[in-house]
Amino acid sequence: MTRDTIRLAIDAMGGDEGPSMVVPGLQVALVRCPDLAFDLFGDKAAMERELASLPELAKVCTLHHSEVSIPMDAKPSQALRMGRRSSSMWQALDQVRSGGASAMVSAGNTGALMAMAKFCLRSMDGVARPALAAIWPTIRGESIVLDVGASIGVDTNNLVTHAILGAAMSRAVFGIETPRVALLNIGEEEVKGLEEVREAGQILRARNFPDMRYEGFVEGDDIGRGSADVIVTEGFSGNIALKTAEGTARQLAEYLRMSIGRTLRARLGYLLAKSAFTRLRDKMDPRKINGAVFLGLNGLVIKSHGGTDAEGFASAVELAHDMVRNELQRRIATDVAALKESQEFADAG
Amino acid sequence: MTRDTIRLAIDAMGGDEGPSMVVPGLQVALVRCPDLAFDLFGDKAAMERELASLPELAKVCTLHHSEVSIPMDAKPSQALRMGRRSSSMWQALDQVRSGGASAMVSAGNTGALMAMAKFCLRSMDGVARPALAAIWPTIRGESIVLDVGASIGVDTNNLVTHAILGAAMSRAVFGIETPRVALLNIGEEEVKGLEEVREAGQILRARNFPDMRYEGFVEGDDIGRGSADVIVTEGFSGNIALKTAEGTARQLAEYLRMSIGRTLRARLGYLLAKSAFTRLRDKMDPRKINGAVFLGLNGLVIKSHGGTDAEGFASAVELAHDMVRNELQRRIATDVAALKESQEFADAG
Numbered sequence: 001m002t003r004d005t006i007r008l009a010i011d012a013m014g015g016d017e018g019p020s021m022v023v024p025g026l027q028v029a030l031v032r033c034p035d036l037a038f039d040l041f042g043d044k045a046a047m048e049r050e051l052a053s054l055p056e057l058a059k060v061c062t063l064h065h066s067e068v069s070i071p072m073d074a075k076p077s078q079a080l081r082m083g084r085r086s087s088s089m090w091q092a093l094d095q096v097r098s099g100g101a102s103a104m105v106s107a108g109n110t111g112a113l114m115a116m117a118k119f120c121l122r123s124m125d126g127v128a129r130p131a132l133a134a135i136w137p138t139i140r141g142e143s144i145v146l147d148v149g150a151s152i153g154v155d156t157n158n159l160v161t162h163a164i165l166g167a168a169m170s171r172a173v174f175g176i177e178t179p180r181v182a183l184l185n186i187g188e189e190e191v192k193g194l195e196e197v198r199e200a201g202q203i204l205r206a207r208n209f210p211d212m213r214y215e216g217f218v219e220g221d222d223i224g225r226g227s228a229d230v231i232v233t234e235g236f237s238g239n240i241a242l243k244t245a246e247g248t249a250r251q252l253a254e255y256l257r258m259s260i261g262r263t264l265r266a267r268l269g270y271l272l273a274k275s276a277f278t279r280l281r282d283k284m285d286p287r288k289i290n291g292a293v294f295l296g297l298n299g300l301v302i303k304s305h306g307g308t309d310a311e312g313f314a315s316a317v318e319l320a321h322d323m324v325r326n327e328l329q330r331r332i333a334t335d336v337a338a339l340k341e342s343q344e345f346a347d348a349g
Numbered sequence: 350m351t352r353d354t355i356r357l358a359i360d361a362m363g364g365d366e367g368p369s370m371v372v373p374g375l376q377v378a379l380v381r382c383p384d385l386a387f388d389l390f391g392d393k394a395a396m397e398r399e400l401a402s403l404p405e406l407a408k409v410c411t412l413h414h415s416e417v418s419i420p421m422d423a424k425p426s427q428a429l430r431m432g433r434r435s436s437s438m439w440q441a442l443d444q445v446r447s448g449g450a451s452a453m454v455s456a457g458n459t460g461a462l463m464a465m466a467k468f469c470l471r472s473m474d475g476v477a478r479p480a481l482a483a484i485w486p487t488i489r490g491e492s493i494v495l496d497v498g499a500s501i502g503v504d505t506n507n508l509v510t511h512a513i514l515g516a517a518m519s520r521a522v523f524g525i526e527t528p529r530v531a532l533l534n535i536g537e538e539e540v541k542g543l544e545e546v547r548e549a550g551q552i553l554r555a556r557n558f559p560d561m562r563y564e565g566f567v568e569g570d571d572i573g574r575g576s577a578d579v580i581v582t583e584g585f586s587g588n589i590a591l592k593t594a595e596g597t598a599r600q601l602a603e604y605l606r607m608s609i610g611r612t613l614r615a616r617l618g619y620l621l622a623k624s625a626f627t628r629l630r631d632k633m634d635p636r637k638i639n640g641a642v643f644l645g646l647n648g649l650v651i652k653s654h655g656g657t658d659a660e661g662f663a664s665a666v667e668l669a670h671d672m673v674r675n676e677l678q679r680r681i682a683t684d685v686a687a688l689k690e691s692q693e694f695a696d697a698g
Contacts, residue, residue, distance in 0.1 A: 111536065139603055149535055152543055186498055186588040187460065194501055194585060220592025224600035236543060237586045238534040243569025244590040248597040251573035254488055272618030 002018060005037050009092040009101035010316065011172065012042030013069035014108030015306050015313070019043065023050035025313030025319050027057045033321045041066045041088040049259070052102075066091050070112045075217065075223050077085030079112030079152055080119065093120040094298035103300035103320040107313055113303055114150055114294065121297040126336040128295035129155075130236070131162045132303070133169055134242055135319075144170050147232075148292065149239035159183065159200035159232055164335045165295040166230035167212040172326035173319065174229070178213050182228035185217035200232075207342060274303060291316040293323070300329060354386050355673050357666065358441040358450035361391030362418035363457030364655050368392065371456065373401035373580040373642035374662030376406045380661070382670045388444050390415045390437040415440050421458045421655055424511070428461030438462060442469040452649035452669040456662055462652055463643065464501055470646040475685040478504075479645035480511045481584070481652070482518055483591055484668075489575030494533075495517050496581075498588035506547035508525065508532065508581055513684045514581035514644040521675035522668065523578070527562050531577035533586065534566035549581075556691060560684060626675065638666040641670070649678060 011025065012019045019042055026084055030036050037060040040047050051058040066088035070079045072094035083090055089108050095101045097120055104112050114132065123130055141228035144166050151158055163181050170179035181204065185197050197217075202213040218227050220241060233241070260270045294301040304316035359375065361368045368391060386409040387397050393414035400407040415437035417430045432439055438457050444450045446469055455462050463481065467692050472479055482495035493515050500507055512530050530553065534546050546566075554562040567576050569590060582590070587598035609619045644648040649672055652666035 090433040138650065139600055150537070164606060184589060186501070186592075220589040220594075221596030221599065223593060223595040233589075237589045238533060238589050240533060240569040240582075240586045241593040243535075244572060244593050245569075245597045247570030248594045249601060250602050251488055267622070269618040272614050296526060 002092030004035055006033075006035055006321055007037045007039065007101045008320050008324075009039045009095035009104040009113045010041065010317075011089045011092040011104070011106035012040045012047050013066070013088040014113075014305065015076070015308060016072065016108040018069070019046045019050045021308070021310055022313055023047065023054065023057070023312035026061070026317060027053050027054050028310055029317035029321070030057055030060065032283065033318060036060065036317070036321060038062070039064060039092070039101050041092040041095070042069065042266055043088075064095075065102035070108055072109045074112055074114065078117035080115055084116070084119070087116075090116055090120060093117055093299070093301065096301070097121055102324040105304060105313075105316055105320050107304040107306055107308055107316070109306065110149070110292075110303055113301065114126060117297055117301045118297075120170075121301070122297040122335065124296050124298055124336060127161055127165070127296035129158050129161075130294055131165055133166060133293045133295050134238075135173070135293075136223055136242075136245075138224050142174070143223065143226055143229055143231060144173075145223060145231045145238060145242065146295065147238050148242045149235045150236045150294065154196040154234040155238070156196045156199040156203065159196065159234070160203050161296070161336065161339065163200070163204055163212065163214075163232045164209065164339055165332055166232060167209070168328060168331045168335055169293065169295060169323070170229045171246060171254070172323050172328035172331060174212060175326075176229055178211065179229035180215045180227075181230040181232065182213045182215045182218040182222070183337055184223075184231055184233035184241070185219065187219050189203040196234075207339075209339075211337075213347055214260045229252040291319040293319070295332065300324065304329070350359065350660070355384055356386045356450045357669055357673075358388045358444035358453040358668075359390065360438045360441045360448065360455035361389045361396050362415070362437040362464055363455040363462075364653065364657060365421065368395045368399045370657070370659055371432075371662055372396065372406070373659035374657075375410070376403050377659055378666035378670070379406055379409065381520075383688070385670060387411070388413060388441070389449050390441040390444070391418065392437075397487065413440060413444075418684055419457055419461050423458060423461055425460040425464035429464055430459065431441070432461070432466070433465070436465075439465055439469060439681050442648070442650065443465055445650070446470055451673040452537065452651060454553055454651045454653060454662075454665055454669050455663070456655050456657055457652040458562050458655065459641075459652055462650065463580035466643050466646055466648075466650045470648040470650070471647050473647055473685065475689045476510055476514070476645035478507050478510075479643055480514055480635060482515060482639050483641045484522070485572055485580075485594070486592075487573050487575030491523065491605055492572065492575055492578055492580060493522075493528075494572060494580045494582070494587060495644065496584040496587050497591045498584045499643065499644065501585045502544040502585070503543060503583040505545045505548040505552065508545065508583070509552050510645070510685065512553055512561065512563075512579065512581045513558065513688055514681055515581055515682055516558070517677060517680045518642065518644060518672070519578045520560070521677035521680060522671050527560065528578035528635075529564050529576075530561045530579045530581065531567040531571070531694060532562045532582055533572075533582035534568065535588070542547065545583075548613070556688075558688075591637070633640075640668040642668070644681065649673065 012022045041064045068087040092104045096104045129151035131147035132150040134148045136145045254279045292303045375636045417436040441453045445453045477498035479497040480496035483495045483497045641652045
């Protein structure tokens, strides 16, 4: 292992397909990022079977046998009961905790991964509640939306911290040095009960953090427009926004299918325009929106979509690679420490 | 005016186009519902100009001159300051308050309309906070989603009351006698800070209201699937869900446009499949999702989309017509009274 190798811990049992999707995904990622090496956790025989035909990949993989796989439909509390210490998911996280790997990737069940990651890795110093950040396709490119379900209930300090986490991720993943940050809100003047969002806005404006440009409030329809690079919200609304966007994309794809099926003329047209349609369907497919990231833990954890294929899993692995290469964790720690200092300064003054 | 005439109060100045969109919209609605009559509020000269060429419509219209029109971008507090008593929006609402009309329709600014409607009509007995209900297109047809922005901040009793309001609307508008009602939630087991949603679920299950079938929780992606007839949520998340769905539809329509423009083959295909595309675009156009309804006030108020055309405004007018014809207000009053009684019974027992 050379000094520059990036070593990732992989939950080989996550996702609907397990090792037969995960291992080919690692092969795709390795071709693109030859500086990768992997610690694989899961059923050893199954992993060896998949690696038999991939000798180049096998060379950079260390296999670890895990007794337990967390089912995709397990509830978080069940997952913790059945799989703490013994599951591939836990053991891959623990490899990051112990410093053996720089980040962990799993296509396993989100709730279970969230619960285990919090339990195994704990929150970073200065981060009260970690966030789940999604990469959201927009008309302009991609934005980061957080929190999409890790911390439920709105809280001013959380929103400010999440803005900092999101901005650091935007720099590490998209190379945007001063990302545009916005708070998700509704368009009304009188936002009763959500003083927290307004307060967070006041803090972000007043502190004027050097590593982001705070742009104010945006509404739900601004996300897809790419109106900001980082959109910050509380986990309940964020999760509902993400799922609603996925559902709308699926619904419109279904309308498209129905419209095309209707007449011979339309079907003929469809054949001619097929590649355009395929591109469109790809953009509509929520499985292609891959790789949500847990931010604010003592270790990087990347969640790949459970229904993804090898190509999708490879994107999540590359995301992990880029975040490690760009020292996301160190940047976050610096920014969070600066926030804490500025708060103490403000409190003292 | 025969006994069966349904008289509506119309804000003729609402919407981007004002009377030149509203008046033709009334004409379209009158052809479909000949039992309609209208009280129009707005600039009298402008309304007369539009009515000059529509003698049948003019016969059932009573014109009222209003000095003030509320701008589409006025903030709710501004609107109240500038237009209380004197604006077309206020005066149309006041016509409902005084019993002169059975419902009010406006394509004006939502925030202003919400503030004025609450102020002018006040909440019904037993309804702590009124709701804004949207009609949401789904794969199966249409569902009702509420609240989409009238009451911000989650509260158990509000959620239960809103379930009752939504179910009554589903019966009045879609003729579904026992609508399937669900609460919007996120898929995780541990929903910290949102005990209110779980509590509302327990109440809806325990009380087992005769006029609805409570189906439990749904997630954001279930809305477009038509998984329930009525989906109940708190106003902040509901507004974000609605705007996010609109934004996603707009984004995918843009992708469609870009995909088609790319190659000659695709453009040729597009020409052949044009009618299918037009149908698809119509379904994607948020302006066609017309008519949100304020529920729980002492009077029915229907909000038509501000950017709509005459056809869209006519749908909102027909929605008002159907709700009055089916005695939505009386049904809501009965259901809310029954809830109150059952609560007193539960509190006493």
